[in-house]
Amino acid sequence: MATSRKKLFIKTYGCQMNVYDSGRMADVLAPLGYEPAEEAEGADMVILNTCHIREKASEKVYSELGRLRLQQQEKAAAGERMIIAVAGCVAQAEGAEIMARAPHVDMVFGPQTYHQLPEMVTRAVRGAGGVINTDFPVESKFDLLPGEGATPQGPSAFVSVQEGCDKFCTFCVVPYTRGAEYSRSAAQILEETRRMVANGTVEITLLGQNVNAYHGEGPDGRTWGLGRLIRELAEIDGLRRIRYTTSHPRDMDDDLISAHGQVPQLMPFVHLPVQSGSDRILAAMNRKHTADDYRRIVDKLRDARPGLALSSDFIVGFPGETAEDFAATLRLITDVTYASAYSFKYSARPGTPAAAMAEGRLTEDDKSARLEAVQNLLAEQQRAFNAGLLGTVQEVLFDRRGKLPGQLLGRSPYMQSVHAAAPDRLLGQVVPVRVTAVSASSLGGEVVTTESVHGEAQQGAGGRPSFISPDIKANHQEMTA
Ligand code: 5AD
Ligand code: SF4
Numbered sequence: 508m509a510t511s512r513k514k515l516f517i518k519t520y521g522c523q524m525n526v527y528d529s530g531r532m533a534d535v536l537a538p539l540g541y542e543p544a545e546e547a548e549g550a551d552m553v554i555l556n557t558c559h560i561r562e563k564a565s566e567k568v569y570s571e572l573g574r575l576r577l578q579q580q581e582k583a584a585a586g587e588r589m590i591i592a593v594a595g596c597v598a599q600a601e602g603a604e605i606m607a608r609a610p611h612v613d614m615v616f617g618p619q620t621y622h623q624l625p626e627m628v629t630r631a632v633r634g635a636g637g638v639i640n641t642d643f644p645v646e647s648k649f650d651l652l653p654g655e656g657a658t659p660q661g662p663s664a665f666v667s668v669q670e671g672c673d674k675f676c677t678f679c680v681v682p683y684t685r686g687a688e689y690s691r692s693a694a695q696i697l698e699e700t701r702r703m704v705a706n707g708t709v710e711i712t713l714l715g716q717n718v719n720a721y722h723g724e725g726p727d728g729r730t731w732g733l734g735r736l737i738r739e740l741a742e743i744d745g746l747r748r749i750r751y752t753t754s755h756p757r758d759m760d761d762d763l764i765s766a767h768g769q770v771p772q773l774m775p776f777v778h779l780p781v782q783s784g785s786d787r788i789l790a791a792m793n794r795k796h797t798a799d800d801y802r803r804i805v806d807k808l809r810d811a812r813p814g815l816a817l818s819s820d821f822i823v824g825f826p827g828e829t830a831e832d833f834a835a836t837l838r839l840i841t842d843v844t845y846a847s848a849y850s851f852k853y854s855a856r857p858g859t860p861a862a863a864m865a866e867g868r869l870t871e872d873d874k875s876a877r878l879e880a881v882q883n884l885l886a887e888q889q890r891a892f893n894a895g896l897l898g899t900v901q902e903v904l905f906d907r908r909g910k911l912p913g914q915l916l917g918r919s920p921y922m923q924s925v926h927a928a929a930p931d932r933l934l935g936q937v938v939p940v941r942v943t944a945v946s947a948s949s950l951g952g953e954v955v956t957t958e959s960v961h962g963e964a965q966q967g968a969g970g971r972p973s974f975i976s977p978d979i980k981a982n983h984q985e986m987t988a
Contacts, residue, residue, distance in 0.1 A: 511540055512540055512542055513539075513540050513541050513542070513551035513552065514541070514542060514543075514544035514549060514550045514551050514552075515533065515536055515541035515542060515543055515544060515550060515551070515552045515553075515554070516543075516544045516545070516546060516547045516550040516552070516553045516554070517529045517532060517533060517543075517553075517554045517556060518547070518553070518554070518555050518556065518571065519556045520555070520556065520557050520558040520564060520567065520568070520595070521556075521557070521558025521560060521564060521595070521596070522558065522560075523665055523712065523714055523752065524618075524667065524670070524685075524714050524715075524716065525556050525557075525558060525595055526665065527665040527666075527667050527714055528556060528594075528595070528618060528621065528667075529554070529556045530660065530665075531621065532554060532556070532594065532621050532624060535621060535622065535624045535625065536552075536624060536625070536628070538625075539625055539628060547575060547578055548578055549578075549582070550589060551587075551588065551589060551590065552589070552590040552591075552592065552628075553575055553589060553590070553591050553592070554592040554593075554594050555568055555571055555572070555591075555592070555593050555594065555595075556594045556595040557593060557594065557595035557596060557597035557598060558595060558596055558597070559595075559596035559597045559599070559600045559601075559680050559684055559856070560596070560679075560680060560681075560856075561851060561854035561856070562854045562855075562856070563854070564597075565597050565600075565601075568593065568597050568605075569608065569609065572591070572593070572605075572609040572611075572612065573609075575589075575591055575611075576609070576611045579591060579611055588632075590613045590614065590628070590631055590632070591611060591612050591613055591614075592612070592613060592614035592615070592616065592631075593605050593612055593614070593615045593616075594615075594616055594617075594618070594621065595617075595618055596617075596618065596680065596681075596684035596685070598615045598616055598617050598618075598641065599617035599618060599619075599641050599683075599684040599685075600680060600683065600684050600857075600858075602615060602617075602639055602641045603615070603639055606637045606639065610637075612637060613631040613637055613638065614627055614628070614631050614637065614638045614639075614640075615637065615638070615639045615640070615641070616638070616639070616640040616641065617640065617641040617642070617643075617684070618670075618684070618685055619642065619643050619685075619686060620640045620641070620642055623640060627640060643686045643687075659703070659706040659707065659708070660703065660708060661707070661708065661906060661935070662707060662708060662709050662710060662904060662905075662906040662934070662935040662936075663708070663709070663710040663711075663712070663748075663904060663906045663918070664703050664708040664710070664711050664712070665711070665712050665714050666696060666699055666700055666703070666711050666712070666713055666714065667691070667714045667715065668690065668691055668696050668713045668714065668715050668718060668721050668723065668733075668736065668751075669688065669689065669690045669691070669714075669715030669716070669717065669718050669720060669721045669723075670685055670686075670688075670689050670715060670716060671685045671686045671687050671688045671689050671716060671717075672685060672688055672716045672717045672720075673687055673688045673717075673720075674717060674720075674755060674757075674793070674795075675793060675860075676782070676792050676793050676794060677791065677792055677793045677859060677860040677861040677864075678792060678822060678825065678853060678856065678859060678861040679856070679859060680856045680858070680859060681716050683858060683859075685716055688717060688720055690715075690720075690721050690722050690723035690724075691723055692723050692724045692725075693723050693724065693725045693726060693731050693735075693736055693739065694724075694725075694726050696713075696723070696736065696740075697726075697739060697740065697743075700740055700743060700746065701743055704743055704744075704745045704746050705745075707935055708746075709745065709746065709747040709748065709904060709935060709936075709937065710746075710747060710748035710749075710750070710904055710906075710918075711740070711746065711748070711749060711750070712750040712751065712752060713733070713736070713737075713740075713749070713750070713751040713752075714751075714752065715751075715753070716753065717753070717754075717755050717758065718733065718751045718752060718753060718754055719732075719733045719751065719754040719755060719758040719759060719760075719763055720755065720758045721733040721736060723736065732760060732762055732763065733751060733758075733763050734760065734762030734763035734764075734765070734766040735762065737749055737751070737763070737766050737770055737773055738766060738769075738770060740772075741770045741771075741772045741773070746772060747772060747904070747937050748772055748774055748904060748920075748937070749770070749772045749773050749774065750773075750774050750776070752778045753778055753780060753820075754777065754778065754779050754780075755780070756779060756780075756781065756794075756796050756800065756801050756804050757794075757795055757796055759779070759804045759807075759808070761807075764804075764807050764808055764811050765811055767808060767811045767812040767815060768811035768812050774920050774921075774922075775812050775814055775815045775816060775920055775921070776815070776816045776817070776818070776846065776920060776921045776922055777808060777815065777816075777817055777818075778817075778818045778819065778820075779801075779804070779805070779817055779818070779819055780819050780820035780821075781798070781801050781819050781820075781821070781839065782794060782820060782821060782822050782825075783798075783821065783822065783825065783828070783832065783835075783836050784798045784835040784836035784837070784838055784839030784840070785798065785828070785831070785832035785833075785835040785836060786798055786835075787827075787832055788825050788827070788828055788832050791825065791826070791827060791861075791864075792822075792825060792861070793860075798835065798839050801839070801843075802839070802842060802843065805817060805843050816845075816846035816892065816921045817843060817844075817845050817846060818845055818846060818847045818848050818849070818922075819843075819845055819848045819849075820848065820849045820850070820851070821836060821840075821848065821849070821850040821851070821881055821885075822850075822851050822852075822853050823836070823850060823851070823852055823853065823874060823877040823878050823881055824852050824853040824869040824873060824874030824877055824878075825853045825861065826853070826861055826864035826865075826866065826867050826868050826869070827864065827866055827867035828853075828867070828869065828877075829867075833877050833880075836881065837880065837881070837884060840881070840884055840885065840888070841884070844888055844892075845885060845888050845889070845892075846888070846889065846892040846921050846922075846923075847885075847889050847892075847921075847922070847923075848885045848888075848889075850878060850881045850882055850885060851878075852871075852874040852875065852877075852878050853869070853874065886947060889947065889948070890945075890947055892921075893923065893945040893946070893947070893948075893949075893950060894945050896919070896923075896942045896945065896950060897942055897943075897944075897945050898941070898942065898943075899941070899942055900939045900940065900941050900942075900955055901919045901920065901925070901939070901940055901942055901950075901952070902919070902920060902937050902938070902939055902940075903917040903918065903919055903925045903927070903937070903938055903939075903940040903952070904917045904918055904935075904936070904937045904938075905917035905927075905929060905933050905934050905935065905936060905938060906918065906934070906935065907934075908931070908934070909926050913928050913929075913930075914926055914927070914928055914929070915927060915928075915929040915931075915933060915934060917938075917940075919950060923948075923949060923950050924948070924949040924950070925940060925942075925949065925950045925951070925952055926949065926950075926951050926952075927940050927951065927952045927953055927954055928953070928954070929954050933954070938954055938955075939954070939955040940952035940953065940954055940955060941953050941955050
């Protein structure tokens, strides 16, 4: 089929699942002649892949749509068309409302429908009114998306293994926007991973809104949990690192915990959201575990894998949260000690049970004060964790070039950004790096050469930093669970 070349710009908001989905949308549209563009200006199609998790995230979409309208008009003045689409969770939650608020939008489609994109694009191009698709189709998009030829993601790649959530935490929109829990088959995941590794990927992050609830069909016809899947993935030659996100404490089963002690490729870093340290608030959130249950899980993980580092998500100012409840959250943070973490002010989301809890709502000022206190404590823990690595040698996967010439950027086992002077040939490799400088959010280091391992060339903690940039922040991440 003859296709003319067209430019596609996808702007991704929110979680890594959206990053993964955006990549797959690009795959689906490539046969129609759409090639990735760096910016919206001049593009033939712009897709906003949106996030609905908190109010701020949703509102950003409307301001972006306002800006895009001007660019669409400019293109129209030149006799060309810019198709504007809203995808992701805002699309799922607000559907037709988006077209009513922003009539220049051509397509609105939810996260379960992007395998139907070619058909939707054809309808939109014909221009017979806006296309809205927020179905949860019976067929799985994973069975229908292209596999072969999917765009290589580079040294570190995402693999979606699970989607949706049946937990219904009372604050969260995910069960409504992403639908019921669904696990891909292990065979599909193994196949996709093998293909990625053959294309140069050395690290995969298994993705799911509730990734450790994974219960996919194994090639042996049995249901596999995440631990089993990870053990099998670890058999793939050339795959150096395995991560997974985001987990729910209730699904942290013994097999997954023991995998942390037995599978060397499984990185010693787990993102395990707890949301609150107060049993009363955890119950109101419908988390179905206590703060002590969480402490016990953390202990088991650290018994299985000494030195394992943790991150988490916290919500402050959930309706009814008292000063005592909040103090319990600070206590839990102090007890667990995190390498990094995310914290948010509670944001009422339409349609969720917590949004209807009128009692004990906190003022913005109170929420802000609590957020500041939590963030100060977490920042202090992150600084201490980073400082503890000074002078040590860490394995770093270099996955991109740095801002300075001759510099590469990568990730430590604990997800910190690490920068070091290193030649391009080390891109895509896991390399020992001695940490010579630490900042609040990143590390600087020096590549440990064979000579310096055997000789004494390497500097210890007192060495000068090769380079340190305070503005490199860990990728913000928004996955739930
Ligand atoms: N308000 C504030 N934070 C929220 N999160 C999810 N829903 C809300 C909400 N309504 C946070 C949780 C979750 C993270 C991705 O976003 O901490 O783990
Ligand atoms: Fe599900 Fe996580 Fe949302 Fe809870 S916070 S409903 S576990 S996605």
